[in-house]
Each structure stands twice: as C-alpha cells, then as structure tokens.
Amino acid sequence: MNAMTPQNQLSTQEIQTLDSAHFIHPFTDHGDLATRGARVITRSEGVYVWDSEGEKLFDAMSGLWCVNVGYGRQTLAQAAFDQMMTLPFYNSFFQTTNVPAVKLATRLAALAPKVGDRSFEHVFFSSSGSESNDSNVRMVRRYWDLLGQPQRKVIISRHNAYHGSTMAGASLGGMSGMHAQGDLPIPNITHIGQPYFFEDGKPGETADEFGLRAAGWLEEKILSVGPDKVAAFIAEPIQGAGGVIIPPASYWPEIQRIVDKYGILLISDEVICAFGRLGHWFAYEKFGYKPDLVTFAKAVTSGYIPLGGVMVGNRVAKVLIEQGGEFNHGYTYSGHPVACAVALANLDIMEAEQLPQRVKGEMGDYFAKRYAELNDHPLVTAAESCGFVAGLVLVKNKLTKERFNEADAVGMVCRRHCFSNGLIMRAVGDRMIIAPPLTLTHAEIDELLRLIRQALDLTQQELHQKGLI
Ligand code: PXG
Secondary structure, eight states: OOOBOTTTOOBHHHHHHHHHHHOOOTTOOHHHHHHHOOOOEEEEEBTEEEETTOOEEEETTHHHHTOTTOBOOHHHHHHHHHHHHHOSOOOSSSSOOOHHHHHHHHHHHHHSOOBTTBOEEEEEEESSHHHHHHHHHHHHHHHHHHTTOTTOOEEEEETTOOOOSSHHHHHHSOOHHHHTTTTOSOTTEEEEOOOOHHHHOOTTOOHHHHHHHHHHHHHHHHHHHOGGGEEEEEEOSSBTTTTOBOOOTTHHHHHHHHHHHHTOEEEEEOTTTTTTTTSSSSHHHHHTOOOSEEEEOGGGTTTSSOOEEEEEEHHHHHIIIIIOOOOOOOOTTTTOHHHHHHHHHHHHHHHHTTHHHHHHTHHHHHHHHHHHGGGGSTTEEEEEEETTEEEEEEEEETTTTEEOOGGGOHHHHHHHHHHHTTEEOEEETTEEEEOOOTTOOHHHHHHHHHHHHHHHHHHHHHHHHTTOO
16 A cells, blocks of 8 residues: 655655664664564544554553643644744753743642652753753762762662663663663662562562562662762652553652661652653652652653653752752753743643543543453453553463563564554563553543453464464
8 A cells, every 4th residue: 555644745665765764763673673664653633643554543652651631732732833933942041041931840849749848849951851860860969969978979770660761861770771782870870679569579478568678679779888878769650661560559658768767869750650640740649758859751741842850859959059059960952942831731731621630530440440350361460550551461371470481572462463453552571551641531441441452362362373372
C-alpha cells in the first residue's frame, strides 16, 4: 500500500527510507530498524494515534508517559500560538524574567503540598527530565559545599532506576545496558537494589517485610560509604521505565526514617508520577514522604512541548538563595515562555477536569478493578496498578511462577501482538506495562482491557505453537 499522509505527501516507504538515511533515533538498533522500517505516526485525537497506513492505535502509553490530558487539545495549541506572537523567547539569565515562567513557578509552588516542615516555594526550569536531574546533582553538591561539608558528594540511587540519558542522568539511573556504554556511572554515584517484591521477595516473606528489608539496603549503603560522605538519595516513587515497579507500602516510610536519621537529602524523581498519574499533583503526597527536591517534566505540558524542572524545597532553597550568591548553572531555555504558557494551559485543563481527583476517585477504582481481572489470564501474574500506571508479569507457569528465559523475548512477542491489533503497550523484559491518558472514560477502560486480553490470547497461542508453554 502506498498511503499518502496529508502533511507531506510522501509515501510510508519514502519516509522510512529518509528516516533510515538521516534520523538517529534514541535507544535504537539502526541495522534492525532499517530492515523493518519505522512505524510513522502521523496524527492523534483523544487516546488514539494513527500511523501513515491509516492504522488506529489505542495509545495506552500516553506517548511516552506524557500526554496526560490526551491528544488534540486546542487550548494548548492556542496558548503556544498566542505566546509565540507575543514573546516567543527571551532568556532569564541577566536579571530578566517573563510572565509565563513567573506564573508557572507560582502555580507549581501552590500545587506542591507541604509535608511536615517541607514546603516548595521555588522552581528551577529546564527542558527535560534528564537536564533536571543534572541540575539536581549540581544543586545537591552546591548545597553541601555551602554548608561547609564538601566531602558529601555521593548520591545513592537504585538498580533498574531511570533518571535520564545525559551523563549524570544515565549515571543516576541504574540501567546496566546504559552503564556498559561510555564508562558510566560517573564518580560518586552508587546504587542499591530495587523494591521488586515479585523478583526479590523471599519465600514466606510478606510484601511489607520485604519493603522494610529493601529500604534497609539504603542504610547499609550509607554505612558502607560513610554517612558523612553521602549527599542524597534519589528515587522514582514508582519505577516507570524499569517496568512499573510498585514498592510495598512499608518501603517509603522506612526510606524517610533512614534519610532523616543521616540528614541526607531526598530527591523524588516524579518525571512520570507527577501531575495526576497517581491521583495527586505530586506523587510524594501519595506515599507520604518528604522530599527536598522533586524532578518533573513530561506531563507538566502533557508532552505538547518540552519542559522540565525541579521543585526546590525550602531546606535547599534557603541555603542556595540566602547563602549561595550566584549559582553558576542554567540553560538557554530555563523558563522558556512558550513552554511555560503551554504548561499553564495544561494545568488549567487538569484543574477544570479534575484529572488527579478522577484518578484518585471512582475512575481510578474502576481502572484498578478491571486491570486486576487480568490476573485470571493463564499467562499473567502480579497484574497490579497504582493510579493510572499498571504492570503485569508474563509467566510460563502461573502456579509455580516460573518465568520465561530472556531469549524467549516474551515481552516483545506480546508487544508485537498489541501493535498489530491496535494497542500500544510497552514491554520491559517479561513485564507488560501501561500508563494511559488520565481522561479515560469507562467505555475506553473497557476497550483497553479488551485489547490487552486479545493481545495476551494471541501471545499465548504463539508461545504454545513455539512449544514454549
Ligand atoms: N526521570 C524519569 C523518572 C523518567 O521516567 C527521565 C527522568 C528523563 O526524562 P527526559 O525528558 O530527559 O527523557 C525519565 C524519562 C521508557 C522511557 O522506555 C522512559 C523515559 C524516557 C524514555 C523512555 O519507558 N522516561
């Protein structure tokens, strides 16, 4: 088929050829891509995207964990247009500012709940999650330098965490494949185990017992590094790219106890979890812990335009601002007026449609209930959700929880059936995960679950034919 796309009148094949010739994609084996040809996504509406062959896909990944308000929102386009015609860009370096950035910082400060003695009055802006985590490293080190403790350099993170793809982001992350390329992590970043009960829980151990044990790895690491050398602990509330790893309820309170005991800073990387995804504006509120710095990006604009940043808690802001003088750090696009204007319009939608409340309330309950029904599928175990993120494990034997071999690439088999049957669902090893737009209706939740079940059935058939089950 030689379908034409309205935007450019190039055939799918022509686009694929040009794509292969010129476009280096993120995290892609280009030899492999060239043989298949990239799927060309051309348009979108609501929870759907369409490709250049006219195939309609239910986008259960919200683009890439971003499009929380769904596609096709005219007010976001209008906000960008209006701002571009008024002031498309000006920097905020040399004692200048702009109105959308000021308004957005003020609004985010008001949305970030105060917990205990921690409040968030200040925001630092970047254009992505990775940059924001680089900024975190700079801010954390500056903070301890200003307090006369320059030896506190070590940041502790977790294996299988994702904190971005820049030098610092990839180092903070705990992805072994990323560390294997380019001599990462950079010095003074170290990792502990993740709170993945399904994989690491011991026979007879409850989830909460495991949660305490997993949090205890932080204390062990602090003691082995030397408490006076540790600057901060960084973690995602729920690991996203790592496969939607939802920690047991006991985990976060114990982490808080440990960071408090040793006085180290806590960074909550909420690039995926903030802005309603877990039913709250910020996810630390859901788990009841008290971060000093909160990384955000993605859904702050619902992905319509790049924007990221760090909510800087009063503990750090006070030192940086009152004692710091000039902080020699910032980006051309810190506080970009168009990105901030789109973010404000995005927050307007989220507030008007009460999206966090929706996820926390009846709609979230309905999603959780329907999703948990997948546990009755012969291939599935540990199907669980939190707000509007969800994961499940594909298993060879449901009773013994025997897992597939890595070489079986069972996640990729399932992902292929999802795609060829109109569903975008992500595979992480043997885990299948989703993070749908927060606007889902009951009917869309039903449709999503029907599509997932269909893909699981087809996966089961294929695995059976191959003799793998
Ligand atoms: N922190 C977290 C928690 C993230 O999920 C980043 C930082 C980096 O953000 P930027 O904007 O620099 O990409 C992320 C990004 C996946 C996938 O495979 C996840 C992300 C990015 C790309 C792929 O699930 N998360």
